[in-house]
Amino acid sequence: MLGYNEIFENNQQWLDEKKRTNEEFFEQLSKGQEPGYLYIGCSDSRVTAEDMMGANPGDIFVHRNVANLVPNNDASSASVIEYAVEHLRVKHVVICGHYFCGGVKAAMGSQDLGVLNPWLQNIRDVYRYHKAELDAISDEEDRYKRLVELNVQEQCLNLYKTAVMQKAKVENRMPEIHGWVFDISTGKLIDLKIDVNGVIDSMDGIFNLH
């Protein structure tokens, strides 16, 4: 385990290093932010958003929760999306899932997890929408991985359904939506290249708000 005091020693080394390359680094940061990306990922300790992207402070606006969900009644993720899209005007929004996700795994099992139940029910619904495809995968590990990917796809759609994204769309400034998966076993970040617009077009205007 990372020692408690070690954290503050590491922080001092980190800020010294930043200042060695640019003395004004933190002073410039304090003036404001203009991140190009909103990243929504899992809280999992192994999926370190900025680290795996090689991103610097100021590059990415980040939201993390259990299993990278964007439920339509969740005020926390909704506030993050509103702020990032409407005020920061990010150019890209990323939903990043990961293989070996405990949240997705839990949603595939039959266990009462208390307050986590309604949260994980969102993933059980993803399973329900794609039951035929998932049930046809005989290998449990492969089915689990596919549910991770389909969950990312559903969250991309949930993102699109929000009023803030719909408004941005009619004003021709909608950020690009991307679905990614991080493979913990290899360290590889994978772009699922989800055709969000294609999937949405197939819904024939059901979710249009404008």
Ligand code: CO
């Ligand atoms: Co996870």
